[in-house]
Amino acid sequence: MGLFGIPPCPPNQCPQCWQHAHDPAAHKGLGMFEDCPACLNHLATNCNGFYRK
Numbered sequence: 001m002g003l004f005g006i007p008p009c010p011p012n013q014c015p016q017c018w019q020h021a022h023d024p025a026a027h028k029g030l031g032m033f034e035d036c037p038a039c040l041n042h043l044a045t046n047c048n049g050f051y052r053k
Contacts, residue, residue: 014048016042016047026038
């Protein structure tokens with residue numbers, strides 16, 4: 001396990017997407033059908049899906 005019990009980000013995966021997908025604390029304050037503003041911004045502006053670390 002990685003930092004804070006989150007599995008380490010595998011190669012060719014976006015670390016921010018990985019962290020938000022596996023860390024319950026990342027979306028703790030959101031409602032059931034509420035979108036995460038940080039995730040939406042990240043996907044719209046600077047996440048190409050998969051990239052090399």
